[in-house]
Amino acid sequence: MAKNKYYLTTAIPYVNAKPHIGFALELVQTDVIARQKRQDGADVFFLTGTDDNSLKNVQAAEKAGLPTKDFVDQNASIFQKLTKDLNVSNDAFMRTASEDHFKGAQKLWSACDPDDIYKKRYKGLYCVGCEVFYNESELIDGRCPEHHTVPEEVEEENYFFKLSKYQDKLERLIADDVYHVVPDSRKKEILSFIRMGLQDFSISRSVARAKNWGVPVPGDPSQIMYVWFDALSNYMTALGYAENSAQFKKYWPADLHVIGKGIIRFHAVYWPAMLLSAGIPLPKKLFVHGYVSVGGEKMSKSLGNVVDPFELVEKYGVDAVRFYLLKHMHPFEDSDFTIVKFEEAYNADLANGLGNLIARVTNMIEKYMGGTLPHELRLIHEFQSKVRFFIEQLAFRGALQEVWLAIQDCDELIDKEKPWALFKNDTKRAENILEDLAVRLYNISVALRPFMPETAEKIEKALTVKPIVKYSGLFARIDS
Numbered sequence: 067m068a069k070n071k072y073y074l075t076t077a078i079p080y081v082n083a084k085p086h087i088g089f090a091l092e093l094v095q096t097d098v099i100a101r102q103k104r105q106d107g108a109d110v111f112f113l114t115g116t117d118d119n120s121l122k123n124v125q126a127a128e129k130a131g132l133p134t135k136d137f138v139d140q141n142a143s144i145f146q147k148l149t150k151d152l153n154v155s156n157d158a159f160m161r162t163a164s165e166d167h168f169k170g171a172q173k174l175w176s177a178c179d180p181d182d183i184y185k186k187r188y189k190g191l192y193c194v195g196c197e198v199f200y201n202e203s204e205l206i207d208g209r210c211p212e213h214h215t216v217p218e219e220v221e222e223e224n225y226f227f228k229l230s231k232y233q234d235k236l237e238r239l240i241a242d243d244v245y246h247v248v249p250d251s252r253k254k255e256i257l258s259f260i261r262m263g264l265q266d267f268s269i270s271r272s273v274a275r276a277k278n279w280g281v282p283v284p285g286d287p288s289q290i291m292y293v294w295f296d297a298l299s300n301y302m303t304a305l306g307y308a309e310n311s312a313q314f315k316k317y318w319p320a321d322l323h324v325i326g327k328g329i330i331r332f333h334a335v336y337w338p339a340m341l342l343s344a345g346i347p348l349p350k351k352l353f354v355h356g357y358v359s360v361g362g363e364k365m366s367k368s369l370g371n372v373v374d375p376f377e378l379v380e381k382y383g384v385d386a387v388r389f390y391l392l393k394h395m396h397p398f399e400d401s402d403f404t405i406v407k408f409e410e411a412y413n414a415d416l417a418n419g420l421g422n423l424i425a426r427v428t429n430m431i432e433k434y435m436g437g438t439l440p441h442e443l444r445l446i447h448e449f450q451s452k453v454r455f456f457i458e459q460l461a462f463r464g465a466l467q468e469v470w471l472a473i474q475d476c477d478e479l480i481d482k483e484k485p486w487a488l489f490k491n492d493t494k495r496a497e498n499i500l501e502d503l504a505v506r507l508y509n510i511s512v513a514l515r516p517f518m519p520e521t522a523e524k525i526e527k528a529l530t531v532k533p534i535v536k537y538s539g540l541f542a543r544i545d546s
């Protein structure tokens with residue numbers, strides 16, 4: 067096993083609709099961690115992908131008048147494009163429609179303790195939107211708490227998984243942080259869910275109800291796997307679990323799963339229970355982020371307030387979008403997105419803040435020092451480790467607040483010392499101040515590498531090119 071491996075994943079979204087800003091948030095959060103770990107010398111494997119096997123996808127395809135496979139292929143490629151447009155450094159993109167995934171999901175099913183899977187006639191209330199059975203008591207006025215739709219009544223013979231057997235074990239693993247759920251509020255939430263009592267859950271459906279879409283249950287052609295049972299296994303099948311590949315042996319177990327708060331039950335309860343049953347090591351950490359609302363409303367097609375991450379990148383540039391999601395959206399809690407606030411932050415923090423600072427400093431170095439600094443740029447370790455500390459806590463906003471405080475300090479130093487005036491009577495002091503500013507800016511760029519990779523590279527280049535010349539045009543102001 068590699069000494070220093072780090073395996074992290076995003077969740078895999080359904081491809082029934084185009085990606086929204088909430089998934090963009092998850093991609094860039096995970097990307098920051100991946101880039102930071104690589105910078106630290108870890109052997110990183112970063113996985114994202116799509117859940118192609120959901121019944122939701124089948125229904126969306128029917129609505130679009132397309133064969134399910136064509137519809138799913140088409141939408142999955144849009145998610146793949148999003149990873150490119152957001153400059154996300156994933157090492158693999160897993161689609162659960164792939165043959166490797168089918169084989170791996172079936173292998174996991176077969177690896178579960180045979181005592182844990184049994185057949186039972188069942189009647190329940192199923193929300194296709196959630197792909198989950200609800201108890202009457204969990205519904206609000208008979209409707210799904212997430213979708214506000216009336217779940218459909220389903221009666222058939224399915225396979226069940228003996229989740230109840232794992233209740234005590236799961237409680238201990240999560241309480242003791244063996245499987246570490248972050249933030250603490252989510253850990254408490256899932257512990258209280260476990261303590262209410264875990265019920266066995268259905269892990270298959272009839273071929274007819276699944277519309278013959280999904281992973282067949284091994285040895286029973288009448289049944290298709292419950293979509294979550296197969297979807298969760300993507301974290302292993304993407305590494306080559308089916309053939310027990312060298313890659314799987316090297317990277318499993320996952321060091322970190324990044325997910326949204328709506329699917330915590332699947333990742334903190336079902337998933338570890340399935341792995342325990344199959345005798346497979348558990349992932350180490352689960353990071354749960356909040357939702358992104360738009361103008362105070364839940365994003366929805368019917369409200370017409372879906373923010374398209376592609377349009378944002380197209381209009382404002384990739385790093386501006388990454389910056390806003392990471393600095394202005396709360397890493398753990400729900401956050402609200404509006405274009406007005408986005409543009410305000412863009413002008414204040416990027417155009418006037420960072421962009422203006424780099425222009426001012428490089429301009430003075432060119433004008434007063436002939437574009438040459440007397441010493442090599444160096445790292446300020448105290449500052450770097452401060453930013454690093456926040457990243458390790460997954461507190462992306464805190465890390466960037468630290469960086470923007472440093473930018474503010476630079477502006478204050480310039481306004482206070484007025485280097486352009488100092489050059490008339492105290493050249494030495496003026497040169498020291500400009501060099502100090504260059505070092506601080508260089509450190510700002512190093513800290514920004516995992517967050518805004520292209521911007522960090524541009525700043526570093528502007529400060530290391532010989533001779534240094536005025537660098538302007540980083541984040542032009544938006545006038546609306």
Ligand SMILES: [Zn+2]
Nearest residue numbers: 193196210213
């Ligand atoms: Zn629902």
